[in-house]
Amino acid sequence: MTLNQAVVAVDKLNKTFGKVVAIEEVSFAINRGEVVGLLGANGAGKSTTIQILLGLISPTSGSLSIFGLDPWKERVNVLERCNFSSAYVALPYNLKVIENLDVFAQLYGVPNRKAKIASLLELFEVGHLASKLTGGLSSGESTRVNLCKALLNDPEFLLLDEPTASLDPDIADKVRKLLAQVQKERGMTVLYTSHNMKDVQELCDRVLFLHKGKIIAEGTSAEILTQFGQASLEEVFIHIARDQVLAPAEEKP
Amino acid sequence: MSTSSQLGLLVRPSRVRGLCSRYFYIYTRSGFRVLDIVFWPVMDLVVWGFVAKYFMRLDTTTSATAAAASATAGGASAGGAITFLIGAIIFFNILYRAQQSISVSFLEDLWSRNLLNIFVAPITVAEFVAATYVVGIAQIAVVSTLMSVLAYFLYTFNILTLSFALIPLFLNLLVMGWSLGMMTTALVFRFGHQAEALAWAVPFLIQPVSAVFYPVSVLPTWLQPVAYLVPATYVFEGMRHVLAGQGEINRYLLIASALNVLYFVLVSFFFGGMLNNARERGALAKLVV
Structure with missing residues (x-):
């Protein structure tokens, strides 16, 4: 696959804040219909990468394209085909x-707003909450409503930032299954970040591991487990977070 | 579309309508929200109107007080000063509301952790700002009408005395309020949460040098040049000029408009610059996440 064929193509992305290097030479591509997990410990550069993709942070150098467009020059055109959901928003x-x-359906220019909203509320089993104040929802309800917002415009590319954080195992499982179902039905391209390795193993076709601002591992969950000789992604995560792994540039010959 | 979209200048009515609809939802349900908008200006009008009436009564009984009041009003009679005061309260509310409509709308999205949803929606900065303009105009129309009616019945102050001058005076205050609102928001981009208090402070910081309640001649000589750099100064001086029946105010309007255009352009660049700067420093992400 070339970078031009990918829905998301990131090439040698760098971001420095003064003398602090947040991400260094980060390159990856995401194919149409692929679910990619972006993993890393706190401070690994995960948030910086996502925030650059969302246009909240400008990169110091490197290139980025979404749908083959420069998101900085074609911001509105790109964002009309994307959406985002986070446990922290x-x-x-x-x-x-x-x-x-309804407000967000208008902002995304969704046709037949009422029908679209009703179908999403039904899909996420929150139709009974339609007339409830958003501030009065539980975490699980709030997460599902946020996902309804994220799917309003039938996004081709969806960014999900820890969507199951703060959910109990039952609701997290429901949300995970619904996401998997919607993704398959619509063939959405998804970039998924989570500290819940079960989410990642269940949902993601491929995983990118960030460590100290660099991508140090990339592949399917099975490939990553083999590469690190661990039994689960959680163990790989801990192994990397505790600095028991060398970044590619630091690897011994 | 690409160029205007890239610069954030694209304005599509459907998106502005979408942004305005959330204010409509908020204000049609929340009585407290409406009360907050109406309460303070009405209280200002009631309290200061009656204080002024008290001074007027003193004026009729004490010649010394009358002379002093006349002097502080720049030669106007105490009765005239009361008219000026009521007019100034109503007009300052226009400036204040226009500024608040931008800066407080932005802060509300920030506090409700919704700003990221707005920033990653396919809307331009110009559409976001345009929606706050529309909401600001609607608020000002409602509150100013209410204040004008109250002023008429409580103090026999007729704002329509200003006749055709009312529209350009109103527009100049509106544009200056918008400039102040964008400047305040730009400072929040630059300095983060610690600059939030400016949203309420900025109008009152410039009030002493805007000739709102007194003519520029009352200010110390060294401060007068500063007042002449403020567009609102010409609006309030012009308002007093018309209320005193002293004729044309074209010169005041021309200077106020020229300064407003200049400041609006400068503030727009400042706003865009601070937004880009916040993106480069990662401050925008810290602010909205």
Whole structure:
């Protein structure tokens, strides 16, 4: 696969804050319909990478394209085909669920807004919450409503930042299964970050491990496990986070 | 579309309508929110109006007080000073609301952790700002009408005395309020949460040098040149000029408009610059996440 064929193509991306190197020579591509997990410990450069993709941080150098377009030059065109959901971002608490979704449906230019919102609420089993104030929802309800917002425009590329954080195992399992179902039905391309390795193993076709701002491992879950000689992704994560691994540039010959 | 989109200048009415609809949802449900917008300006009008009436009563009984009041009003009678005061309260509210509509709307999205959803939606900065303009105009129209009606019944102050001058005076205050609002928001981009208090402080920081309640001649000589750099100074001086029946105010309007255009352009560049700077420093991400 060449970078031009990918939905997301990141090439030699660097970001420094003063003397601090946040990410260094990060390159990866995501194919259409692929679910890629971006993993790394706190401070690994995961957030910086996502925030560059979202246009919140400008890269120091390197190139980035989404749908073959430069997201800095074609911001609106790119964002119309993307969406985003995070456990750490909320919808305005003083609006009803249906009002919040209606506002975002308008911002994304969704046709037949009412029908679209109703079908998503039904899909995520939160139709009964439509007239409830968003501020009064539980974490699980809030997460599902956020996912409804993230799917309003039938995004071709979806960024999910720890969508199951703070959910109990039952709700997390439901959300995971719903996401997998929606992704398969729509053939969405997804970039998924999570500290929940079960999520990653279940949902992601491929995994990128970031460590100290560099991608140090890339492949399917099985390939990663073989590469590190560990039994689970969680063990790989701990192995890397505890610095028991050398970054590619530091590897001994 | 690419160039304007890249510069964040694209404005599509459907997206502005979408952004405005959330304010509509908030204000049609929350009585407290409406009360907050109406309460303070009405209280200002009531309290200062009655204080002014008290001074007027003193004026009729004490000649010494009358002379002093006349002097502080720049030669106007105490009765005239009261008219000026009521007019100034109503007009300052226009400036204040226009500024607040931008800076507080932005802060509300920030506090509700919704700003990231807005930033990653396919809307331009110009559409976001345009929606705050529309909401600001609607708020100002409602509150100013209410204040004008109250002023008429409580103090027999008729804002329509300003006749056709009312529209350019109103527009100049609106544009200056928008410039202040964008400047405040740009400072939040630059300095983060610690600059949030500026959203409420900025209008009152410039109030003493804007000739709101007194003419520029009352200010110390060294401060007067500063006042003449503020567009609102010409608006309030012009308002007093018309209320005193002293004729044309074209010169005031021309200077106020020229300064407003200049500041609006400068502030727009400042706003864009601070936004880009926040993106480079990673400050925008820290602010919205």
